[in-house]
Amino acid sequence: MPEIRISQTQFQSEPGSPAPEAKEKSDVSEIRRFLQSRGNSAIADWVFHGLMVLCALSIFGIVVLIATELVRRSSLAWAKFGFHFFFQADRDPITHLPQYWDPVNGHFSALPFIYGTLVSSFLALLLAVPLAVGLAIFLTEMCPRALRSGLAFLTELLAAIPSIIYGMWAFFVLVPLLRDHVNPWLIKSVGWSGLFNDDNPTGLGFVSAGIILAIMILPIISSLTREVMSAVPHSQREAVLALGATRWEMIRMGVLRNARIGIVGAVILGLGRALGETMAVTMVVGNSPEIHRSLLSNGSSMASVIANEFSEASNDLHRSALIEIGLALFLVTIVVNALARILVWAVTRGASRQVN
Amino acid sequence: MSETGSTFRPKMRAITDHLVTGLAVLATILVVAPLAFIFVYLIYKGASSLNWAFFTQMQKPPGELGGGMANAIVGSAVLLGVASVLGVPVGIGGGIFLAEFGRGTKLANAIRFTADVLNGVPSIVMGIAAYSLIVIPQHHFSAFAGGVALGIMMVPTITRTTEEMLLMVPHAIREAALGLGVPNWRSVLAITLKTASPGIITGCMLAFSRVAGETAPLLFTALGNSFWSTSLNREISALPLQIYVFALSPYDDWHRMAWGGALVLIVLIVLAVSLVRYVTSRGVLKGAS
Numbered sequence: 001m002p003e004i005r006i007s008q009t010q011f012q013s014e015p016g017s018p019a020p021e022a023k024e025k026s027d028v029s030e031i032r033r034f035l036q037s038r039g040n041s042a043i044a045d046w047v048f049h050g051l052m053v054l055c056a057l058s059i060f061g062i063v064v065l066i067a068t069e070l071v072r073r074s075s076l077a078w079a080k081f082g083f084h085f086f087f088q089a090d091r092d093p094i095t096h097l098p099q100y101w102d103p104v105n106g107h108f109s110a111l112p113f114i115y116g117t118l119v120s121s122f123l124a125l126l127l128a129v130p131l132a133v134g135l136a137i138f139l140t141e142m143c144p145r146a147l148r149s150g151l152a153f154l155t156e157l158l159a160a161i162p163s164i165i166y167g168m169w170a171f172f173v174l175v176p177l178l179r180d181h182v183n184p185w186l187i188k189s190v191g192w193s194g195l196f197n198d199d200n201p202t203g204l205g206f207v208s209a210g211i212i213l214a215i216m217i218l219p220i221i222s223s224l225t226r227e228v229m230s231a232v233p234h235s236q237r238e239a240v241l242a243l244g245a246t247r248w249e250m251i252r253m254g255v256l257r258n259a260r261i262g263i264v265g266a267v268i269l270g271l272g273r274a275l276g277e278t279m280a281v282t283m284v285v286g287n288s289p290e291i292h293r294s295l296l297s298n299g300s301s302m303a304s305v306i307a308n309e310f311s312e313a314s315n316d317l318h319r320s321a322l323i324e325i326g327l328a329l330f331l332v333t334i335v336v337n338a339l340a341r342i343l344v345w346a347v348t349r350g351a352s353r354q355v356n
Numbered sequence: 357m358s359e360t361g362s363t364f365r366p367k368m369r370a371i372t373d374h375l376v377t378g379l380a381v382l383a384t385i386l387v388v389a390p391l392a393f394i395f396v397y398l399i400y401k402g403a404s405s406l407n408w409a410f411f412t413q414m415q416k417p418p419g420e421l422g423g424g425m426a427n428a429i430v431g432s433a434v435l436l437g438v439a440s441v442l443g444v445p446v447g448i449g450g451g452i453f454l455a456e457f458g459r460g461t462k463l464a465n466a467i468r469f470t471a472d473v474l475n476g477v478p479s480i481v482m483g484i485a486a487y488s489l490i491v492i493p494q495h496h497f498s499a500f501a502g503g504v505a506l507g508i509m510m511v512p513t514i515t516r517t518t519e520e521m522l523l524m525v526p527h528a529i530r531e532a533a534l535g536l537g538v539p540n541w542r543s544v545l546a547i548t549l550k551t552a553s554p555g556i557i558t559g560c561m562l563a564f565s566r567v568a569g570e571t572a573p574l575l576f577t578a579l580g581n582s583f584w585s586t587s588l589n590r591e592i593s594a595l596p597l598q599i600y601v602f603a604l605s606p607y608d609d610w611h612r613m614a615w616g617g618a619l620v621l622i623v624l625i626v627l628a629v630s631l632v633r634y635v636t637s638r639g640v641l642k643g644a645s
Contacts, residue, residue: 048541049457055449056458056467059515062508063474066481069488134383142380151388153633158391160562160625162569164596165618168603169394172611215394218387246373269476276478278572279600303480303572310484311497311576326484330477337476341469 063334070327076320077108085324086110101289103309103318110325112289116206116299120281121274123210123295128218129267135218136225141251152223159219167280170212175284178211179203183296198294204286206295212284213274221270224344228262229255231348258347265343272336276329278303302329395622402619405612415582415598418607425617427584431499431593432568434586435578438503439567443510444560448549450511451518451556456544468519471512482508483573491577499585499592502578506570510563517559517632521552558631565628569621571596595621 077085089098089109099107135155139148183196183203191197198205232255240254256263286298287308300308302325313319409424416423450467458464486505491497525548533543549556571594574580579591580601586592595617602614 044542045540048544052449052453052457055446056453056464056515058446059450059467059470059474059511062511063470065489066477066485069485070481073484073488073492131383131387134380135387138380138384142377151384153629154388154391156633157626157629158395160566160629162566162571162596162621162625164569164571164599164603165398165621166394168599168614168618169397171603173397215390218391222387246369248373248376249369251376272476276476276480278478278480279596283600283604303478306480306484307572307575310487311579323484323488326481330481333477333481334473337473338469340476341472 066330067327070323070330074320074324074327076317077324078320080317081108081321084109085321086114086328098291100291101305103314103321106317108317108321110302110321110328112291113300113302113305113325114328115291116285117275117301117303119206119295119299120209120213120285120301121271123206124213124217124274125267125271127210127214128221128270131214132218132221132266132270133225133263135222136229137251137255139222139226140229141247141255152226155219155223159223163216163277163279166212166216167283170208170280170284174212175203175208178208183207186296194293195295198292198296200286200294200296200298202286202298204284205297206285206299208284209281209299209301210295212280213277216277216280217270217273220273221266224266224269225259225263228259228266228344228347231262232258262344262347265340265345265347268336268343269340272333272340275336276303276333278307282307302326398615398618398622401615402622405616406619410613410616414584415613418605418610421609423609423613425595425598425613427581428593428595428598428617429620430584430586431578431581432595434499434588434592435502435506435574435594436564436568438500438588439506439510440560440564442504442507443563443567444514447511447514447560447563448518448556450515451522452544452549454515454519455522456548468516471515474512475516478572479505479509479570480572480575482506483575483577486573486577497577497579497591498589499578500588502574502592502594503588505573505577506567509570509573510560510567513563513566514560517562518552518556521555521559522548524555525551555632555635558628558635561628562632565621565624568624569596571600 085108089100089111090107091097092099098109098111099105100109100112101107135151139151143151179202183200186196186207187199196207236254236258237250240250245253281301282304285301285304287300287304288298289300289305290298292299306322306326306329310319310322313322409422411424411429412426413422413424414427415425450471454464454468458467482505485508486501490501490504494501529551530543530548533547534540538547574594574597578594578597580597581591581593599614599617599621602610602617605611
């Protein structure tokens with residue numbers, strides 16, 4: 001009701017106008033009183049806005065906090081080994097064999113873990129990328145509408161399944177399958193290359209890790225590729241089709257060419273996931289800190305060594321070295337993810353502007 | 357070139373076209389078949405090992421038949437409770453800022469970008485951070501540390517889904533609220549947030565179910581516990597941790613338990629993902645727009 005009264009007083013004051021300032025003043029105080037009776041909205045708004053900004057800024061805070069904690073706790077290993085930690089290994093004085101990782105005798109080098117992470121991740125990309133892009137092409141360009149939502153739902157679901165469950169499936173189903181059927185065949189047919197000549201009786205190793213990683217990153221790569229491809233405006237497709245192109249030529253020239261940066265981004269994002277994947281790899285990679293040429297031999301990755309050894313680290317230096325590996329993982333995944341996001345964003349943003 | 361081209365190239369092009377179509381279909385089958393197989397296998401293995409005792413009894417020593425994962429389920433509930441108390445308000449607040457206050461500003465873009473990047477940071481790194489923040493000063497493993505690690509992981513996911521859901525609320529509703537003289541904070545909380553609440557709740561459920569399956573950050577924060585414990589200040593068991601221990605053990609009965617636990621996690625995730633899908637496909641508003 002106060003509002004009505006205000007307008008009335010204003011209306012009355014206009015013709016006479018004996019003391020407009022005094023009137024206005026009383027009006028203001030009336031509005032202020034009205035607002036205060038319902039809580040002072042100006043201050044409340046300010047507080048609310050501040051709180052929300054604080055929540056949003058906490059995301060920066062988390063990143064900074066993680067970085068500082070990791071740097072602080074890894075300073076022991078950093079002071080002792082420096083950059084050598086990532087590039088060099090101690091050698092046994094007698095046999096001249098490299099001693100990469102021997103916490104009891106104080107040999108620490110991240111080399112075998114970096115090697116293992118890179119090998120398993122690239123193996124995973126090699127297997128996953130063609131399939132993921134194929135799936136995305138099928139889903140965006142060829143798939144009947146009825147099937148599309150079902151397949152999209154399935155891939156969404158599979159992206160959400162925890163890595164421990166993939167690891168368990170790999171451990172109980174994939175590894176025996178590889179050990180009994182695939183690995184002997186690989187050794188026999190391509191063993192000469194030196195990549196598959198290890199008669200590892202366990203079936204664990206980089207091949208198993210690469211395959212399960214490929215299965216795990218497939219949904220992510222494929223759904224992002226799909227997003228990027230559907231961001232390509234329809235006019236592009238129509239233009240290429242109007243020139244008499246077949247469907248594949250339309251996809252190649254109209255869609256893939258426009259979406260290629262974003263697809264690279266999706267692949268890099270998949271790489272980021274593969275680099276940091278922990279549980280599934282830990283369960284099937286074999287966990288031995290060595291470098292072998294053969295992909296069938298046991299190995300270890302950066303995440304898996306942390307998962308395996310951290311809770312029972314033998315001394316502070318050991319723990320510090322593990323945290324340093326964690327720091328490296330953190331920095332690498334931050335860079336890789338940032339790069340991927342920028343690439344995907346470049347395509348989807350440009351495309352939506354063209355559509356509008 | 358054009359003479360000969362006109363005779364054989366259309367054929368070649370048609371063949372290439374069919375070939376590629378075939379390859380794409382093949383890729384789809386190659387992707388979907390193993391994934392569907394994993395899914396069916398999990399349900400088959402898990403369903404045969406779930407029974408009432410699984411949810412009500414404690415784990416038994418190897419060799420003894422029966423037993424359940426009650427302590428792990430309760431442990432997961434405690435950890436997720438702590439994680440939600442920490443992660444959900446902050447995540448929703450961040451989402452509100454991105455959608456309501458910071459739309460289009462540089463700060464909002466930077467935060468959105470950081471949230472996406474943080475989403476891709478390996479979960480084991482969160483575990484190390486929580487270890488360094490809480491376990492080292494306290495000198496012992498604790499459920500609280502595990503909850504903090506999981507809570508940190510929930511924030512970016514919830515922020516992004518909250519933002520997406522709030523952006524789906526039509527502007528007219530905000531304007532109507534503000535036009536009635538409702539203060540901004542009240543319009544955001546009581547009108548915009550309430551309108552989008554089904555979406556935000558399911559978004560939180562999705563983050564919740566993702567975090568429920570996380571093992572790596574708990575390995576050296578919550579550590580695991582084979583006994584009944586609900587104390588925040590002590591080691592606590594969790595479903596994924598217990599699955600990890602059981603799966604790598606040599607006992608068949610424990611493997612069975614692990615499959616059962618995996619099925620519980622899967623059901624949680626299927627529920628969350630389908631709810632999110634249902635809400636987003638229906639739109640935030642039930643027909644008001």
